[in-house]
Amino acid sequence: MSASMRTCPTTGLRVDKTAENFIKIHAVVATVALLIGGVSALLVMLTRWQAIHLLDVVWFYRLLTVHGMNMLIFFIIFFEMAVLYFASAVLLNSRVPAPKVGWVGFALMLVGTLMVEWMMFSGQADVLFTSYVPLRAEPPFYLGVILFAVGTLTVVGHYFGIIVVAKREKTYTGSVPLVTFGATTAAIIAAVTLLHGALVYIPTWLWSMGYMEIDPQFYRLIWWGLGHSSQQINVAAMVSIWYMLAAFTVGGVVLNEKISRVAFVLYIMFISMASAHHLLVDPGMGPAWKIWNTSYFMYMAVFASMIHGFTVPAGIEMGQRLRGVTQGVFGWLRRAPWGDPGFSSLVFSLTIFGFVGGITGVTFGTEQINIIAHNTLRIPGHFHSTVVAGTALAFMGATYYVIPLIFRREVAFFKLAKIQPYLFAFGMLIFSIAMTFAGTFGVPRRHWDITFAGAPFQVEFSPTVDLVIGVMAVGGLIGILGGAIYIVITVVSVFFGKRLPEGESGLGAHGRGLPLGIIAPPRALTPEDDGEDLEKHALGTTPGTMILVIVFLAAFITYYFVNWKLLSIVWKIG
Amino acid sequence: MTDPDSRPPDPPSGRDDEGEKIPLGQKLCDSPFILLIACIVVMFVFYTGWGLWEIASLTDAPLP
Numbered sequence: 001m002s003a004s005m006r007t008c009p010t011t012g013l014r015v016d017k018t019a020e021n022f023i024k025i026h027a028v029v030a031t032v033a034l035l036i037g038g039v040s041a042l043l044v045m046l047t048r049w050q051a052i053h054l055l056d057v058v059w060f061y062r063l064l065t066v067h068g069m070n071m072l073i074f075f076i077i078f079f080e081m082a083v084l085y086f087a088s089a090v091l092l093n094s095r096v097p098a099p100k101v102g103w104v105g106f107a108l109m110l111v112g113t114l115m116v117e118w119m120m121f122s123g124q125a126d127v128l129f130t131s132y133v134p135l136r137a138e139p140p141f142y143l144g145v146i147l148f149a150v151g152t153l154t155v156v157g158h159y160f161g162i163i164v165v166a167k168r169e170k171t172y173t174g175s176v177p178l179v180t181f182g183a184t185t186a187a188i189i190a191a192v193t194l195l196h197g198a199l200v201y202i203p204t205w206l207w208s209m210g211y212m213e214i215d216p217q218f219y220r221l222i223w224w225g226l227g228h229s230s231q232q233i234n235v236a237a238m239v240s241i242w243y244m245l246a247a248f249t250v251g252g253v254v255l256n257e258k259i260s261r262v263a264f265v266l267y268i269m270f271i272s273m274a275s276a277h278h279l280l281v282d283p284g285m286g287p288a289w290k291i292w293n294t295s296y297f298m299y300m301a302v303f304a305s306m307i308h309g310f311t312v313p314a315g316i317e318m319g320q321r322l323r324g325v326t327q328g329v330f331g332w333l334r335r336a337p338w339g340d341p342g343f344s345s346l347v348f349s350l351t352i353f354g355f356v357g358g359i360t361g362v363t364f365g366t367e368q369i370n371i372i373a374h375n376t377l378r379i380p381g382h383f384h385s386t387v388v389a390g391t392a393l394a395f396m397g398a399t400y401y402v403i404p405l406i407f408r409r410e411v412a413f414f415k416l417a418k419i420q421p422y423l424f425a426f427g428m429l430i431f432s433i434a435m436t437f438a439g440t441f442g443v444p445r446r447h448w449d450i451t452f453a454g455a456p457f458q459v460e461f462s463p464t465v466d467l468v469i470g471v472m473a474v475g476g477l478i479g480i481l482g483g484a485i486y487i488v489i490t491v492v493s494v495f496f497g498k499r500l501p502e503g504e505s506g507l508g509a510h511g512r513g514l515p516l517g518i519i520a521p522p523r524a525l526t527p528e529d530d531g532e533d534l535e536k537h538a539l540g541t542t543p544g545t546m547i548l549v550i551v552f553l554a555a556f557i558t559y560y561f562v563n564w565k566l567l568s569i570v571w572k573i574g
Numbered sequence: 575m576t577d578p579d580s581r582p583p584d585p586p587s588g589r590d591d592e593g594e595k596i597p598l599g600q601k602l603c604d605s606p607f608i609l610l611i612a613c614i615v616v617m618f619v620f621y622t623g624w625g626l627w628e629i630a631s632l633t634d635a636p637l638p
Contacts, residue, residue, distance in 0.1 A: 163606060175604050188610045192617050199622075217632075221625045225617070261603055268613045273621050285628050293621055 004095070009505040010405060010518055018096040019089030019162075023082045023406050024494075025106060027399070030078035031490050033113070034392075037070030038483045041476070049473040050451060050466065060448045061128065066120050068129025072387065073230065074113050077152055079395050080186060080237045081109075084159040086406070087183030087240065092176065094166035102158045108151025115144030128446065130227060133204060133219040142205035149197040156187045156194070178254055178261065182240030185264040190233045192272055196225030217284040228275035231383070234391040235305070236267055238353070241394045242312045242346055248401055249343035249515070250336060251323060251522025252315040255542075260311050266304035273297040277365040281374050287367070294365050302362050309354045309552070312346075314545040321541070322529045323522060329537070329544045340516040341417045345397025348425035353390030356432050357382060359556050369563045372570050375446075378439030385432035388479070393425060396486050400515050403490070404506060409497035410513030417489050417513075424482025430475025438468045440566070 005014045040063040046054040055063065089096050096102060118140075119125040125137035163184065166172060176184065200222040207214045243260070246252025254260055276293035279285050320332035327335070337343045360382040364373040373379060403411050411417050441462050443450055452459045498513065500506065506518040531541060539546040602608050 160606060175600065181603070184606045184609070188606065188613050191610060192613050195614070196622070215629070217629050218626070221629065222622065225622055229617075265603060265609065268609050269616050272613070272617045276621060276625075279625075284632060285625060289624055289628050292624075297620065 008405060009503050010507075010521075013090055014093040015406075016089045016095045018099045018102075019085045020406055022085045022096070022102055022106070023090075023402070026078045026082035026085070027402065028494065029110065029113070030075050030082065030395075031487060033070045033074035033078060034483070035487050036117070037067050037075055038480060038487065040064075040067040040070065041483075042480050045473060045476045045480075047448065048450075049469060050449075051470065052473075053449070055448075057448045058123070058126070061126050062120065062123060064446065065126060065128050066117075069116060069120065071392075072129060073148070074116075076234055076387070076391065076395075077148075077190075077230070078109065080190070080233055081106075081152065081155045082402075083237050083241070083395075083398075084155065084183055084187055085162075086402070087180045088159050088162040088166065090406075091180050092163070092166040093171040094162055094169070096158075097161050097165040098158065101154060101161070105151045105154030105158060108147050108154060110151075112144045112146070112148030112151060115140050115147065119144060130223065131204070132223075133207065133214045133216050136208055139205055139208045142201050142208055146198070146201050146205060149194045149201065152190065153194045156190050159183075159187050175261075178257055179240045179244045181261055182236055182243065182264055185267050186233045186236035186240065188268050189229060189236055189272060193226055193229035193233060196222055196229065200226060217282065220279060220282060221285075224275040224278045225272070228278060229272040231387055232267070232271045232274065232301075234387060235271065236264065238349065238391045238394045239264075239305075239308045239312075241398045242308070242350055243315075245342050245346040245394070245397050245401070246312055246316050246319070248517040248521075249340050249346065250316050250319050250517075251525070252312070252319040253322070253525070255311050255315055255318060259307060263304040263307035263311075266300050266307075269300070270297045271301035271304070274301060274365065277370065280365075280367050280370040290367055294367060298365055299362075302358070305354070305358060309350065309358070310545065310549055312350060313548060314542040317542045317545050318531070319522065319525075321534055322525055322531060326535065329547060332544060337516045339418050341400045341421050342397045342515050342517055344418075344425075345393050345400075345421040348421055349390050349393040349397065352385050352393075352425060352429055352432070354552060355555060356429065356436075357386030357390055359559050360436060361386065362556075363560050363563050366560075366563075369567055372563070372567055373439065375444055376439035377435045377443045377445050380445050381432050381434075381436030381439055384428060384435065389425060389428035389432060392483075393421060393428070396424065397421065399486070399490060401517065403493045403497065404500060404514055404518055407494050407497070408500045409493055410500065411489065411515070412492040412497050412513060413485075413489050414513035416485055420482055420485045420489065422482075423485065424479055427475050427477070427479025427482055431472055431479050432475075434468050434472035434475055438465055438472060441465050441468070443469070 004017050006017060007013070008015050043055055044060065044064050044067055046052045047060050085096075085102075088094065116125070119138060120141070125131075125141035127135040127137045127141075131137060131141075163176070163180075175181070200219060203212060203214055204219065206212050243252070243254065273293040276285075276290060277298070280290055280294065316336070317332045320336065325332050325335050336347075360378070364370055364378065364382060400411055400417060403409055439445070441464065443461060443465055450459075450461065450465075493513070506512075506514045507521070509519055512519075534541055537543040
């Protein structure tokens with residue numbers, strides 16, 4: 001074995017130390033971005049809560065820009081680059097073929113991030129996350145974004161290089177593992193996303209220096225090819241992590257790899273077109289383009305999400321049943337390791353992403369319904385349940401395994417780590433639902449003062465709005481507390497955590513800062529565990545999941561119908 | 575239950591270790607570059623290209 005490789009005593013995987021360093025550095029920067037985005041989230045939320053209304057108008061929009069860029073771009077993408085290194089070099093037992101390329105990519109990302117941060121905090125880029133033309137930031141802001149995008153594209157290219165080298169050097173046989181296939185999906189979507197980034201930000205940078213003109217409709221079209229597709233990278237990475245955490249924590253099986261892979265391919269082919277739903281009220285685009293992209297194509301991606309939403313819990317249920325947890329319909333859930341933060345994060349991420357984010361997303365992406373949701377708080381209500389309660393929470397759950405497996409340290413304050421996913425998930429669930437309700441009353445998003453004090457017109461919302469926004473703020477505070485605990489645990493663990501002795505697997509190390517999937521990993525299945533002995537329930541071999549699916553579909557139909565009803569009230573005919 | 579066919583080998587010959595032919599769909603899925611090209615083509619044709627054509631086809635609004 002090469003001197004640059006070590007064998008993980010827990011998983012038996014050969015880990016390239018260069019890949020390990022890449023994972024560490026990207027994860028650390030991601031956490032710093034999360035801290036910046038989290039602090040700005042607190043201040044922005046305390047401003048939107050009219051009872052407090054903390055920030056003045058300038059700092060509200062400045063910190064809203066900071067919040068969006070750090071959470072939706074820097075935190076998420078730095079973490080995803082760590083996921084790419086893990087899913088390629090580590091899971092494929094491969095070396096990193098061109099470390100310098102990786103470092104150049106990382107350096108570009110970091111320099112771009114620092115430039116953008118400087119421009120935002122110094123008040124030279126109060127243009128929000130979308131930076132819609134003709135809002136103009138100073139040129140270094142756009143250059144920073146371009147450098148970040150080029151750096152990310154370099155790392156994505158590096159990922160493909162690792163995959164090619166692993167295949168050529170036969171470090172694995174057959175197809176890549178499902179988790180790696182999911183990460184490849186994320187990398188492919190990232191490439192398309194970043195091409196749109198280049199296509200929109202290079203001319204915008206030139207425009208900011210006065211060298212050319214930009215059509216706002218062109219900008220919106222291409223920018224959303226970046227802005228929304230970048231969140232689809234999250235979806236693919238998050239689903240990969242679901243499969244990984246299911247395997248780590250309860251020995252979840254993959255019911256049918258072909259089906260799961262086809263679902264990832266559906267993401268590759270169709271998920272980026274969901275960008276079009278941001279343009280559903282734009283006058284420049286015709287109905288055929290809108291409906292083709294947001295209905296026919298987007299529904300293929302929705303179908304893929306519903307496949308994953310079934311196969312992941314069904315795989316958990318089947319994994320539990322094959323290991324003898326066969327009591328009742330929901331015994332596999334009751335006896336699951338709820339004290340393992342990896343498992344609780346997985347379940348909450350999947351549930352909130354599907355039940356809140358998925359249902360609201362598909363509903364708002366319907367052309368007719370979009371008119372009553374567009375630019376209201378319903379939209380951030382939707383994406384806080386997908387990106388925050390879904391993706392970020394899945395990343396948090398993965399972190400509790402990355403710390404011992406990659407950083408080779410115990411998780412600090414482990415008792416706190418056990419409750420962290422509960423706090424974060426509960427808070428963000430309340431926050432997202434309350435935000436969505438407020439939007440249903442017509443409360444606009446991105447608005448400093450919804451009392452419209454000093455405006456030449458009067459806008460009065462239902463008094464219920466005050467209550468709902470109060471609930472939203474309480475949920476947000478709980479969620480931010482959960483996020484703050486995560487950051488403290490991560491920073492203390494990584495920099496000051498107790499080191500795991502070389503060669504120690506963590507097996508049986510009860511009472512220490514290690515998740516249950518490492519202390520007592522699920523029993524490996526044998527050919528005898530073929531499921532032939534399982535009770536044949538009327539709902540199939542995974543009856544618990546089938547019942548959850550029925551509940552999900554009922555909720556979906558109800559919410560969709562209610563929105564058509566709301567539309568009919570707003571827009572009376574005759 | 576796990577799919578017994580889930581991880582078949584993928585030698586360049588297009589046949590697995592037991593000599594069975596690898597299905598075309600699996601061969602396509604095993605190539606990230608084919609998937610990348612497919613993703614780029616679909617996105618750029620239906621979202622980006624079509625969208626740009628819609629914008630370019632807009633006539634001036636008959637404003638007073």
